[in-house]
Amino acid sequence: MELVVAVVDNVVASVSSAVDRVQRDLARRSHLRPCAEVDALFGELVRLVAAVPPGSVLPECRRHGPVLRRLCAEGEQQLELVWARRIATASDPDGCLAGFPYLDNYRRLARLELDTLARVASRRPRRVLFVGAGPLPLSALLMADALGVPVDAMDRDPAALDAGRQVLAALRAGRVRSVAGDAMTADVAGYDLVMVAALVGSTPGAKEAVLQRLARAMTPGSVLLVRSARAARTLLYPPVEPAHLKGFAVHAVVHPVDDVINSVVVATALGAS
Amino acid sequence: MATLLMVESWVGAAGQALPRRIIDRNHDYVLVTRDPGLYPATAIGTAHPAVEHADEVVVTETNDLAGLLDTAASIAARRPIDGVLTTCDYYLVAAAAIGERLGLPAAPVQAMRTATRKDLVRAALAAAGLPNPRYAVAQGWDDARIAAAALGYPLVAKPVDLNAGSGVRLVTDEAALKDAVGEIHSATTNTRGQALQRLVLLEEQMTGTEVSVETVTHTGRTTILAVTDKSVTAAPAFVESGHMVPAQLDPSDTIAACDLAARALDAVGLTHGISHVEVMIAPDGPRIVEINPRQGGGHIFELVELVTGTHPLDVLIDLALDIGITARPGPRPTAPSAAIMFVLSPEPGMVVAVEGAHHLDTDPGIIRWELPTPATARPPVDNDAYLGHVIAVGNGQRDARKRAETALATIRLVLADGRRLRPLGIPSS
Numbered sequence: 001m002e003l004v005v006a007v008v009d010n011v012v013a014s015v016s017s018a019v020d021r022v023q024r025d026l027a028r029r030s031h032l033r034p035c036a037e038v039d040a041l042f043g044e045l046v047r048l049v050a051a052v053p054p055g056s057v058l059p060e061c062r063r064h065g066p067v068l069r070r071l072c073a074e075g076e077q078q079l080e081l082v083w084a085r086r087i088a089t090a091s092d093p094d095g096c097l098a099g100f101p102y103l104d105n106y107r108r109l110a111r112l113e114l115d116t117l118a119r120v121a122s123r124r125p126r127r128v129l130f131v132g133a134g135p136l137p138l139s140a141l142l143m144a145d146a147l148g149v150p151v152d153a154m155d156r157d158p159a160a161l162d163a164g165r166q167v168l169a170a171l172r173a174g175r176v177r178s179v180a181g182d183a184m185t186a187d188v189a190g191y192d193l194v195m196v197a198a199l200v201g202s203t204p205g206a207k208e209a210v211l212q213r214l215a216r217a218m219t220p221g222s223v224l225l226v227r228s229a230r231a232a233r234t235l236l237y238p239p240v241e242p243a244h245l246k247g248f249a250v251h252a253v254v255h256p257v258d259d260v261i262n263s264v265v266v267a268t269a270l271g272a273s
Numbered sequence: 274m275a276t277l278l279m280v281e282s283w284v285g286a287a288g289q290a291l292p293r294r295i296i297d298r299n300h301d302y303v304l305v306t307r308d309p310g311l312y313p314a315t316a317i318g319t320a321h322p323a324v325e326h327a328d329e330v331v332v333t334e335t336n337d338l339a340g341l342l343d344t345a346a347s348i349a350a351r352r353p354i355d356g357v358l359t360t361c362d363y364y365l366v367a368a369a370a371i372g373e374r375l376g377l378p379a380a381p382v383q384a385m386r387t388a389t390r391k392d393l394v395r396a397a398l399a400a401a402g403l404p405n406p407r408y409a410v411a412q413g414w415d416d417a418r419i420a421a422a423a424l425g426y427p428l429v430a431k432p433v434d435l436n437a438g439s440g441v442r443l444v445t446d447e448a449a450l451k452d453a454v455g456e457i458h459s460a461t462t463n464t465r466g467q468a469l470q471r472l473v474l475l476e477e478q479m480t481g482t483e484v485s486v487e488t489v490t491h492t493g494r495t496t497i498l499a500v501t502d503k504s505v506t507a508a509p510a511f512v513e514s515g516h517m518v519p520a521q522l523d524p525s526d527t528i529a530a531c532d533l534a535a536r537a538l539d540a541v542g543l544t545h546g547i548s549h550v551e552v553m554i555a556p557d558g559p560r561i562v563e564i565n566p567r568q569g570g571g572h573i574f575e576l577v578e579l580v581t582g583t584h585p586l587d588v589l590i591d592l593a594l595d596i597g598i599t600a601r602p603g604p605r606p607t608a609p610s611a612a613i614m615f616v617l618s619p620e621p622g623m624v625v626a627v628e629g630a631h632h633l634d635t636d637p638g639i640i641r642w643e644l645p646t647p648a649t650a651r652p653p654v655d656n657d658a659y660l661g662h663v664i665a666v667g668n669g670q671r672d673a674r675k676r677a678e679t680a681l682a683t684i685r686l687v688l689a690d691g692r693r694l695r696p697l698g699i700p701s702s
Binding site: 231245249257 | 293
């Protein structure tokens, strides 16, 4: 047993120093637009955090988390904007999308979410809202295809919304509609499934505010699916804390141990009490 | 990239996981089924994976072996077929027969016929000189009564050809025997419409610690993938409450259980395939409870993957393509131990809420939990009573179960009438 613990500690120690290095390299860069160096750094970061065993916590998470998450969010936004433009202007948009390096991750996460919903949700959703769809609304697209229902892809950033709208038009995604809106104010009562992207609410306080607002505004009995992160993976995405979910009955929590990074939480809104 | 022939499928966990694992490995498959409607859409309207991911669905009467073999041959004549497999117990013989007909890697048909009949397995073990409980096979009530009297009560009565514990009863006297035999005689077909033998296997009740051994057999050589134990709730229910990999056993018992499992597969002539062999570690040595020449149920394949890095269904795919386990790239385990605990209510009722569910998130070793409400809590007598589950991984070989139980001990099931109940079987015995 000592041997096993020693091996786990070694992984944590080597990941910690590597994360330090990647963070310094990322922070030094003048931009985080996709290019060979930026792609390699983010790729290495994803591999590093995915290699940390699920039972161990990186001591660096608390210290580095806020900075790294900001860098990752910026990098993700840049990557998606570039790919959104490529897909929207491509002569073969579907073929172009197939080259998106994280397409498989999106698909695997969507499958995990659909499987979890299928086990704990009791009926087929009729109207779905995806909060924080971003410039490349692939999750909304995958959900609409799998469920065969209309999905509203919401974002509060006009640039992201515009890029997303062009992507959806190029891919002829008829079931997905881009809608401008903010989770803090949007009317969400008409949706029976509300999905919340991992980057919505980048600090614990903001995350709590969004989820507590949804708890008040969602129709009682409607389903919330929120993406989260656990342990080392919180270096990439902010975690949803149990305290953020007051006003919801949580039915399932899945923390992947493979290269799917986001955790998935499924709950139903209890209604104002 | 290879193309597999999938002969029917279970609808549940294994049947959902296998199609994804096939396409994730860049293979495709032709589903051969008597009725695609056997694979219904999920509660949220998504298609069943067995149908959704099939490159082609061929509808034919899969319960007619001769016709099925002709259909398989005609499929293979128009597109290359590289292997044949199934997750469903009731089509293991058919898959083996297709393998033989098309010259694909598969278990010998006769061995698979033996391995899927509990009475024939007992006879094969006896012929090989391997230990058995005392047993008898009975056709009618008179046979059963005489055999039972000779064996002595308590006994376990089983149909010879059903799976997953269906129709298995502990009988303590002649009245209970009559009920058990009546039940076995009244079932004429299995859930897939195949005729049953309606034979009763009577076995001396075995006592001890029951474990399951996941095995991989290729070119006649058996490799042990993992040994899984199970926890049961305390008396009087004795419902299975969870599993852990690796089994908490003395190393000598683990070795003896693995050795017996491998010898048992050899005794029935199974030279190819994955198996889930249930072994009782009895005071006087290990005994075979059952051989199941397919993947384990109850999420066992997920636990095995967490601890070994090897998913038994990936091995099933490889074997169908004649790739043995030693030829696989180095596995990447997640943790030294992994456990699942099923959530059971000690009393029936309507569970309207779960109190303290947030405690399930305090231990980073809890990697998944599901406990949907509202839910009907049935009496804790069998697997239908499961309300949900918790899966944990441990930093040591023995602590995954404790982590799952510690987390579960903090929650309360809130029933419609206001009762607040601690889940049954925490801690397990």
